[in-house]
Amino acid sequence: MMTAAVTAPFWSLSSCSLLPCQGRMQWKRNEKKRFSRKVAFITAGFELKPPPYPLDALEPHMSQETLDYHWGKHHKTYVENLNKQIVGTDLDGLSLEEVVLLSYNRGNMLPAFNNVAQAWNHEFFSESIQPGGGGKPSGYLLRLIERDFGSFNDLLERFKAAAASNFGSGWTWLAYKANRLDVANAINPLPKEEDKTLVIVKTPNAVNPLVCDYSPLLTIDTWEV
Amino acid sequence: MAIRSLAGRRTLTGLKETSSRLLGFRSIQTFTLPDLPYDYSALEPAISGEIMQIHHQKHHQAYVTNYNNALEQLDQAVNKGDASGVVKLQSAIKFNGGGHVNHSIFWKNLAPVKEGGGEPPKGALGYAIDTHFGSLEGLVKKMSAEGAALQGSGWVWLGLDKELKKLVVDTTANQDPLVTKGGSLVPLVGIDVWEHAYYLQYKNVRPEYLKNVWKVINWKYASEVYEKECK
Numbered sequence: 001m002m003t004a005a006v007t008a009p010f011w012s013l014s015s016c017s018l019l020p021c022q023g024r025m026q027w028k029r030n031e032k033k034r035f036s037r038k039v040a041f042i043t044a045g046f047e048l049k050p051p052p053y054p055l056d057a058l059e060p061h062m063s064q065e066t067l068d069y070h071w072g073k074h075h076k077t078y079v080e081n082l083n084k085q086i087v088g089t090d091l092d093g094l095s096l097e098e099v100v101l102l103s104y105n106r107g108n109m110l111p112a113f114n115n116v117a118q119a120w121n122h123e124f125f126s127e128s129i130q131p132g133g134g135g136k137p138s139g140y141l142l143r144l145i146e147r148d149f150g151s152f153n154d155l156l157e158r159f160k161a162a163a164a165s166n167f168g169s170g171w172t173w174l175a176y177k178a179n180r181l182d183v184a185n186a187i188n189p190l191p192k193e194e195d196k197t198l199v200i201v202k203t204p205n206a207v208n209p210l211v212c213d214y215s216p217l218l219t220i221d222t223w224e225v
Numbered sequence: 226m227a228i229r230s231l232a233g234r235r236t237l238t239g240l241k242e243t244s245s246r247l248l249g250f251r252s253i254q255t256f257t258l259p260d261l262p263y264d265y266s267a268l269e270p271a272i273s274g275e276i277m278q279i280h281h282q283k284h285h286q287a288y289v290t291n292y293n294n295a296l297e298q299l300d301q302a303v304n305k306g307d308a309s310g311v312v313k314l315q316s317a318i319k320f321n322g323g324g325h326v327n328h329s330i331f332w333k334n335l336a337p338v339k340e341g342g343g344e345p346p347k348g349a350l351g352y353a354i355d356t357h358f359g360s361l362e363g364l365v366k367k368m369s370a371e372g373a374a375l376q377g378s379g380w381v382w383l384g385l386d387k388e389l390k391k392l393v394v395d396t397t398a399n400q401d402p403l404v405t406k407g408g409s410l411v412p413l414v415g416i417d418v419w420e421h422a423y424y425l426q427y428k429n430v431r432p433e434y435l436k437n438v439w440k441v442i443n444w445k446y447a448s449e450v451y452e453k454e455c456k
Contacts, residue, residue: 073429114376167320168399169377169420205377224378224420225429 045083048076057131075122082115096120104211117206128218148198159200166202169223173201175214253300255293258286267337271441273426288324323400334414336443346444350451357392367394369435372418383414411454413447
């Protein structure tokens with residue numbers, strides 16, 4: 001049965017809450033409780049990871065100047081401000097994903113969310129693109145794409161349409177949705193193989209699909225810069 | 226005989242309007258890009274000519290074009306009784322229509338220095354600003370701070386609350402017009418803090434843009450709007 005792939009506008013769903021749920025988030029929370037936070041450890045703060053290629057390697061598709069600003073200024077500022085914001089707080093010492101999820105706070109975002117989510121998004125974006133990239137996916141991913149979108153070209157068309165219609169600042173994602181219904185804060189009580197699909201997701205500003213327990217596969221930054 | 230002469234007309238629009246009139250449908254009012262009352266380079270060095278040209282000819286024009294398209298589609302959906310089609314169009318209308326409304330105000334909010342840009346407001350508005358914010362500097366500081374802190378894309382506004390008869394500073398996201406924050410709010414001064422409004426010149430340093438834009442703000446227009454609404 002071909003599952004119709006959904007361009008999931010979950011952003012219009014008002015709260016996509018962090019319920020005890022299937023998937024990796026549950027495991028991470030339990031792990032946190034086992035370790036005593038009283039043990040003194042050095043918090044190094046988050047580092048600005050450079051993209052895994054030189055800044056001029058994406059020419060002519062993306063100029064070095066773009067990467068200089070995008071990584072060297074925007075991404076750097078997010079990381080620096082994030083470190084300043086969370087040092088000494090409860091969020092200090094956690095992984096980037098944990099801070100994203102905790103500061104999302106079920107839609108009632110804490111001040112750190114903007115910086116941490118943008119830091120995560122930009123790091124993910126750096127890895128979503130590469131010199132000599134492009135082409136087509138293969139193997140299992142291609143089969144899933146063909147199952148959920150019909151064909152690779154259909155995916156491209158839907159993705160481009162979604163990105164072009166993502167008003168204002170935001171990101172457009174290809175993500176893997178497992179065990180979740182299309183309705184926010186609903187856990188699928190009878191998860192089936194058909195529920196696991198690829199989806200295209202549009203998010204506003206700094207939000208990313210981690211907050212809804214989707215697994216992002218790739219992203220395009222649709223902020224103006 | 227009138228119908229024969231109408232049928233003889235070659236222009237499609239003429240025929241469309243006439244048949245609309247005959248059938249009793251009103252054709253929708255579309256919008257055009259307003260002209261700027263100054264040259265693109267007239268606001269330098271506060272805002273570069275390059276930005277003004279792209280902002281006006283590309284961004285604002287795109288909002289106008291897409292707004293007109295959305296209105297056409299809305300008209301068709303309304304006439305067909307397509308309720309879900311009508312609702313689906315709302316976000317495109319809000320975004321593009323808002324973009325047109327906001328930018329039309331913005332061009333009037335700016336003026337070259339030699340035409341009074343940057344000159345502090347006098348009269349009723351000047352007095353109201355001093356009363357509500359202590360001084361013009363106080364207002365500028367507040368608006369610049371809120372504009373700099375706005376996440377993503379949006380606008381920072383000085384508005385008049387018609388009902389409460391007071392000035393307010395507020396922000397809106399994306400292209401939401403000020404009325405979405407309150408039905409009685411009238412925009413007096415709006416500053417576009419989308420990246421396209423400043424990036425080519427100020428790069429990522431939005432606060433620098435917000436420091437300099439005040440040098441070309443047209444307080445005369447804001448005063449006119451204020452006095453009109455206060456009557």
